[in-house]
Each structure stands twice: as structure tokens, then as C-alpha cells.
Amino acid sequence: MFLQRIVGAFPPLKRMICTYRGHDLASSIQELNNEMESIFGQPPSSRFDSTVSDGPANTPKTCESPSSLTHTSNTGEAQMVDVSPKENTKRTAIASCEVILGKHVFDLVLANQMAKGDVLSVAKIAGISGAKQTSSLIPLCHNISLSHVRVDLKLNHKDHSVMIEGEAASTGKTGVEMEAMTAVTVAGLTVYDMCKAASKDIVITDVRLKHKAGGKSGDWSSGR
Template structure:
């Protein structure tokens, strides 16, 4: 049996107090996919990042390409690209976006025995590509975890975050610090 969602009757006032920031909430509080049909087309980019903390033992295995499942960084790169391309299927209220560019870079950091992941997505369209960039780094990080979990269960995926976005009505945004 489906469960009803009951929302605070003042949801509109909360949304209004946030400057209309909750675009995926309808007038009666229900989740909705935003209608972008009237928005202007523009070039949009987003960069996201995350870090996978491996620990010394797993870091050494990845560095030497000795993980039993194979080339961790290569597989994670392709998984991240596939993740970006499938964001609309994974995140229910995201639009399917025609991506014009996806980049996923993975770099080993011996200082903290981690894999630093950066992902970039670009499109010329009516809605931003932040979720595609975030999904790219998340899926790449999950793939690193999956490929290394036999060697350690203590692996951590951390600091999944947007670094920048450009284009669209809200303009450009860059993380500081």
C-alpha cells in the first residue's frame, strides 16, 4: 500500500522565505520535476569533486595496479563517465540532458593515501549540469570502493561537493577555500 506524504501546510511560506529556492516542490508541497520549457538555452558547465580514503595497504595495491579486480583508476574513470550520462535515470527529478562533454580525472595522493576525483560536465541546454558532475564523481568513488573492498572495508568516500558551475539564469558560482 502506498504511503501518503503529509507536509506542513505552511510549506509555501517556507519556500517563499528561501527566495523560491525549492524548485522541486509544487504549490501543495508535492515533489515535482521542474518545467524548463520556457528557459533560455545557454552553455552550462559544472565541476565536482570527492575523495576516497583508502588507507596505506589499499593505496599501495592501487598504486602498483595489483588490485584483484583490475585497473581501479581506469575502470572508475569509465564508470564516472557512464554515471554522468545516466544521471536522469538515477535521480528521479533530474532532466535527461544532452551532455556535450564529460571529464573524470582520478589522482593518487600519497600524503593521505587517497584517490582524489574531479568530474566535469557540460551542455548547451535549458538546465544545469551540476547533478551530472556530482553523479560522475560519486559513481567513480563508489567504483573505487567496489574494486578495493576485498582488501579493506575501512575505505571512506568523503567530501562529495560542487566546486563550480557556470551558465544559466542563476549565473556563475565558484567554491571559495
């Protein structure tokens, strides 16, 4: 009796499932929405509407993000971006990282007493070489012609670290952010390699892009 009372409280349903007979998908969903609203007093969640297509009934609507992943094709496969339609513009990027040495290693580097030699000079050259090899290290990066690479390393007495900054520049169809970040990363790894005999407790941290200029997206700077 209780179940009969519950069922009797609602008007009879014309149908529970919409079909394609005489209607496209959008019309069928709208009719179902109207029936649901007449029963429950409010329309169903709008998430059903996101699958409605403006084209053929069997083609779902896809929601595109304003910022899509350019290295992923429509089928989800990795791809190198075709930059042929782009115009050549001057592009620059600045990146940085920090290598925390600890006081003992810091003092050895400061006094230039590491067994492998001048840590900062070797790391500087390694960073420049790393920037030039970026496309060989990062699979989907374009092989571009760099017009300038700068790598600076400074000792920070406050936290016994090496501060590394790298800059890359080019005139072309794609940016040089990866080249700048590769430069500082390789420089940081070289500092570690030069010092690892004295300590394994060395940390390479805070690898980041600080600034970029040029290209379609224009100038950008980190807030940090």
C-alpha cells in the same frame, strides 16, 4: 480583595475578541492592537501582523522565501520543473570527492596489483557512464544531452587517497551540477568496489560542487 485590586488597576475592556462584523480581518486586528496598547502601554508582538492579507479577509498572507524549492509544488508535492520557457545556454559544472584508502590498499592500487584490475581506469569509465545515467538515478533530474564529460583520478600520497574530479557540460535549459556530482560519486563507489576485497575500511568523503557556470544564476565557485 487582592484580585479586585489587580482587576481595578486596568481600564475595562470593550471586548476581548474581535469579530468580522462591519470590519475586515485587518481592521479587527488593528483595533485589538490599539486596545492592547492602551492597557499594557506597548503594542503586541508583530507576529500577529504576518497573517494579515492584502486581499480577502479569510486569505492568510504567506511569506515567500527568496530562494524557494523548485522541485516542490504549491501543494507540497514533488514535481519536475518545467524548463520550457528558459533559453538554451552553455552550462558547465565541476565536482570532486575523495576516497581514503589507507596505506595498504593505496600501495596495491599504486602498483596496479588489485585482483579486479586497473582501479583508476575502470573508475574513470564508470564515472563517465554515471554522468550519462543521472536522470535515471535521480528522479526529478531532466534527461539532458551532455556535450562533454571529464573524470580525473589522482593518487594522493599524503593521506593515501584517490582525489576525483569530474566535469560535465551541455548546451540547454537546465544545469549539469547533478551530472558532475554523479560522475565523481559513481567513480568513488567504483574505487571502493575494486578495492573492498583488500579492505572494508575505505571512506568516500567530501562529495561537493566546486564550480558551475551558465544559466539564470550565472557563475558560482566554492570557497574551499
